[in-house]
Amino acid sequence: MPLAKHLLLLLVAVSLVGLTVASMEAQTETKKPVPKAAPPKALIKPGTKAIVAPKADESVEAIVKKSAEAFAAAYNAGNAKAIAAGYTPDGEYIDEDGHILMGREAIEQHFTSVFKELPKARVKIVVEAVRPIAANIALEEGVVEATANPQAATEISKYIALHVKHGDQWLLARTRDYPTESAPPTNHERLLPLEWLVGEWVDESPDALIVTSCKWADNENYLLQEFTARIGGRVAVNGSTRIGWDPLSRQIKSWTFDSAGGYSEALWTQLGDEWILKSRGVSNDGEVSSATNIIGKVDASTMTWSSRDRVVGGEISDDIDPIVVKRRAPAPAE
Numbered sequence: 001m002p003l004a005k006h007l008l009l010l011l012v013a014v015s016l017v018g019l020t021v022a023s024m025e026a027q028t029e030t031k032k033p034v035p036k037a038a039p040p041k042a043l044i045k046p047g048t049k050a051i052v053a054p055k056a057d058e059s060v061e062a063i064v065k066k067s068a069e070a071f072a073a074a075y076n077a078g079n080a081k082a083i084a085a086g087y088t089p090d091g092e093y094i095d096e097d098g099h100i101l102m103g104r105e106a107i108e109q110h111f112t113s114v115f116k117e118l119p120k121a122r123v124k125i126v127v128e129a130v131r132p133i134a135a136n137i138a139l140e141e142g143v144v145e146a147t148a149n150p151q152a153a154t155e156i157s158k159y160i161a162l163h164v165k166h167g168d169q170w171l172l173a174r175t176r177d178y179p180t181e182s183a184p185p186t187n188h189e190r191l192l193p194l195e196w197l198v199g200e201w202v203d204e205s206p207d208a209l210i211v212t213s214c215k216w217a218d219n220e221n222y223l224l225q226e227f228t229a230r231i232g233g234r235v236a237v238n239g240s241t242r243i244g245w246d247p248l249s250r251q252i253k254s255w256t257f258d259s260a261g262g263y264s265e266a267l268w269t270q271l272g273d274e275w276i277l278k279s280r281g282v283s284n285d286g287e288v289s290s291a292t293n294i295i296g297k298v299d300a301s302t303m304t305w306s307s308r309d310r311v312v313g314g315e316i317s318d319d320i321d322p323i324v325v326k327r328r329a330p331a332p333a334e
Contacts, residue, residue, distance in 0.1 A: 060138045061130040063170055064163060068125040068142065075123050078115040084108035087172045088164065094176040096157065120149040129250060133269050133276055134292065134309075136165035141250060144177070155180045162271065187221040187245040190252065193270060194223060194243065196297060200328040203305075207231060211328070221245075243268075260284045266293070273297045287313045294322075301327040 067086070074082040084104040087093070093101045093110070101107050114121070124145040131139045140161040145154050161175040203210040212227040225241040239258035246253035252268035254277070264281025277293040289312045296304040303325050310317040 060132050060163075060170075064130045064138060064140050065127050067163075067170070068127050068140075072123055072125045075111075075121075078119065080108045080111035080115060083111050087175075088166050091172050092174045094174075096177045096179040118148050122147050122150075131249075131251070131267070131269070133271075133278070137271075137276075138163045138170075139269055190245045191221075191223055191243065194252070194275075196300065197223065197303075201303070201325050202328045203323060203325045208236075217242075256281070264289075289313065296322070298324075 071083065071086065074086075084107040087104055087107055090103055091107070093107050095101070095110070101110050125142060126145065127140060127142040129139075129141045131141075133139055140163060142159060144157050144159055146157070147154050157180040158178045159176060162173045163170050164173045165171075197214045198216065199214060201212045201214070209230045210227065211230075212225055214223055214225045216222075217224050221244060223243040225243070226238070227241070228238040229236045237258055237260060239256060241254050241256040243252065243254040245251075246267075249267055254266045254268065256264045256266075261284035262282060264279055266277040266279035269276045269278075273296055275295045277295070278290075279293055280288070280290045282288050289310070291307050291310040293305065293307045296306075298304060304322040305325055306322040307320040310319065
């Protein structure tokens with residue numbers, strides 16, 4: 001494979017790990033083969049059945065927006081069972097106080113208590129963004145406008161909801177409500193879930209060595225990475241990545257530039273201990289690539305990196321199975 005192809009793939013695949021196509025190629029050769037009245041939306045209609053599979057011509061965004069309307073109807077009808085039915089059997093709901101409810105039974109009990117305490121509470125759901133992450137996963141963000149009773153002032157809070165396709169249904173896997181009184185988080189606070197990446201990381205194979213360093217920028221509103229790939233003891237490519245909060249997409253976003261003149265950018269979504277990066281890049285000769293890269297935190301000193309849905313210059317490329325990357329031990333004190 002020409003070096004230009006290597007550099008292009010680097011731009012698409014490089015992530016916090018700083019992995020380049022040099023390491024990917026080595027891997028591929030061996031592995032080809034509201035007073036509590038502001039809950040998040042559920043993909044349900046009033047009643048006890050979750051919404052069925054959408055029509056073939058219905059977009060994910062349309063499905064999610066319909067589910068928001070359905071949730072509001074169920075909530076305003078005081079139907080806790082219908083709300084719970086909109087979650088996967090092991091779905092999670094995190095309320096505005098950070099309490100985690102797991103499973104449909106716990107979620108139903110929670111909303112039953114809410115409706116008993118606030119029988120006249122009403123909500124309106126405003127969906128601000130729907131972002132498909134994969135064919136069967138979508139992230140939703142929006143605002144809940146809630147009143148405890150017809151005479152009460154309207155309270156506004158934000159929420160996020162992770163939808164998954166469960167069999168022939170779209171259901172909620174995880175939702176979170178945010179407190180009404182909480183101020184919007186700073187850019188630094190939004191990046192804190194990635195702070196564990198600060199330090200040096202190494203991916204070493206018989207053919208290549210990739211070293212990545214990560215640190216906070218001076219104002220701590222960005223994470224800065226530098227990466228170097230060595231093949232046969234020689235530097236094949238190096239570059240830098242800046243990771244920050246993008247106010248337009250309202251997601252964590254990274255921008256990567258390599259020493260050959262190519263660049264890429266990626267939108268980040270957290271799913272448990274994994275981060276899913278939807279990446280798109282271009283080489284210095286204008287060849288466009290895209291991929292879905294996944295970074296998983298194993299422990300404080302270990303992570304995994306993998307890549308799927310890879311397209312290079314209009315051609316589909318093989319997926320890359322998870323690669324283990326280790327934190328480099330600090331140099332001994334002098």
